[in-house]
Amino acid sequence: MKISLYILVLKLIITTLVFSIEVDGELDDAYGGALSVQQVQTGFGDPGSELDAAYSILLDDKLYLMLTGNLEPNFNKLEIFIDSESGGQNKIISNLNSNNDNWAEKFDGFTFDKGFTADYLLIVRHGFGSTQLDLDFTKLGEGGSGGMVGRFDPINSGKNGPFEASNGLVIGFNNTNSGGIGSDQGQRANQEEARSVRTGTELSIPLELIGSPKSEIRMCVMINGQGHDYLSNQFLGAMPEWTGNLGTDGLGGYLENSSLGDIDLNDFDGDQFFVITNGVRPLEIIGFESDQDLSDLSITWVSYPGVSYRVESSIDMKSWSDIEDGIVSLGESTTYTFLDVEEKEVRKFFRVVEE
Structure with missing residues (x-):
């Protein structure tokens, strides 16, 4: 259930926070x-x-x-x-x-x-x-x-x-x-x-x-x-x-x-x-993976050559903290793996920001 929750939250953040105009x-x-x-x-x-x-x-x-x-x-x-x-x-x-x-x-x-x-x-x-x-x-x-x-x-x-x-x-x-x-x-x-x-x-x-x-x-x-x-x-x-x-x-x-x-x-x-350029895919998280005990987490998103990104986390979607910045694009998609979730945390939200 935790993994499903993370995936749902990631899609929600991309829709409502990254692309709000x-x-x-x-x-x-x-x-x-x-x-x-x-x-x-x-x-x-x-x-x-x-x-x-x-x-x-x-x-x-x-x-x-x-x-x-x-x-x-x-x-x-x-x-x-x-x-x-x-x-x-x-x-x-x-x-x-x-x-x-x-x-x-x-x-x-x-x-x-x-x-x-x-x-x-x-x-x-x-x-x-x-x-x-x-x-x-x-x-x-x-x-x-x-x-x-x-x-x-x-x-x-x-x-x-x-x-x-x-x-x-x-x-x-x-x-x-x-x-x-x-x-x-x-x-x-x-x-x-x-x-x-x-x-x-x-x-x-x-x-x-x-x-x-x-x-x-x-x-x-x-x-x-x-x-x-x-x-x-x-x-x-x-x-x-x-x-x-x-x-x-x-x-x-x-x-x-x-x-x-x-x-x-x-x-x-x-x-x-x-x-x-028309037809270019927007910034979007397209993958989220974890091992069984949630010690290793991986996020994959649509990226663009020459651009760097920042991964952030939050427990309430109000206050955000940097996990890592200066992540250089690997091409059309980029994956970042990190150790982040502590056992006491019931839920956590993530987002990717273009720098």
């Missing part, structure tokens, strides 16, 4: 490590608008996305382009797209990195003294459509959400970050400081809304000006060091009544997109 603009531990981290200090003020890091996890047919940083309450745009289907647009052609919020006209001629073809666009706007948060969703291409799917009332001091849009998108928002990368435009950002930021814009995206992708998903995220016509230097994947605001012309200049057509992301080192 609340869409409220605060980074949950379940996201794991950052997929992209900012490299340059923002040219859009401090505090103003900045992108510190991107995190994502796929759970229950939803893509959860956390973008840490700030969005200034002056209707600057947080623009999230998604490449999740075959086809798409590597170069934006305005007359092939819905022009909600006038985005397509202003992006006409804009070119993404080689290997990125945009299929969908999310636009987040924040203004009126932090009293309004708008969310647009657009499917690019002929036959596509776009428009505002939600208008919400955030409170600037603290976490907000979950707010559910009309098409099933869910957004959370927390604009209280006062740390992060700094505002010495173009100079190298402190990436540890960027990783330390735990608040920003968070989204839950139903996979069926972006074509039910079965392989990797690519995202190009950027902060733009109020009229979609003056790009900052805040991109994820990040711009290289010493990159200032791109502006309208790619050189920091503002051209009235012009599009972003002179900007080609291939002109900047690195990829200004990051990759989310």
Whole structure:
């Protein structure tokens, strides 16, 4: 019976503790490590608008996305382009797209990195003294459509959400970050400081809304000006060091009544997109074994190359103690064996945490 109890408890912990995501603009531990981290200090003020890091996890047919940083309450745009289907647009052609919020006209001629073809666009706007948060969703291409799917009332001091849009998108928002990368435009950002930021814009995206992708998903995220016509230097994947605001012309200049057509992301080192791998198994305990007298216990879990883990124990699921940390992954699964249970202990709970 003890062995059955241990197995039951392990499954319960993985379900309720490791993968709990609340869409409220605060980074949950379940996201794991950052997929992209900012490299340059923002040219859009401090505090103003900045992108510190991107995190994502796929759970229950939803893509959860956390973008840490700030969005200034002056209707600057947080623009999230998604490449999740075959086809798409590597170069934006305005007359092939819905022009909600006038985005397509202003992006006409804009070119993404080689290997990125945009299929969908999310636009987040924040203004009126932090009293309004708008969310647009657009499917690019002929036959596509776009428009505002939600208008919400955030409170600037603290976490907000979950707010559910009309098409099933869910957004959370927390604009209280006062740390992060700094505002010495173009100079190298402190990436540890960027990783330390735990608040920003968070989204839950139903996979069926972006074509039910079965392989990797690519995202190009950027902060733009109020009229979609003056790009900052805040991109994820990040711009290289010493990159200032791109502006309208790619050189920091503002051209009235012009599009972003002179900007080609291939002109900047690195990829200004990051990759989310679909189909990867989540962290899960898949085995638990013990000898007859419970002196030797073994836990096996799904793991990933290059990642280290920590095994913890508890007698009440409230206070947790480390059994061992720095356990290096052995590949697709990792097993740890230890001497832990004393005879006087009626029950004990275990969990595995990615470091």
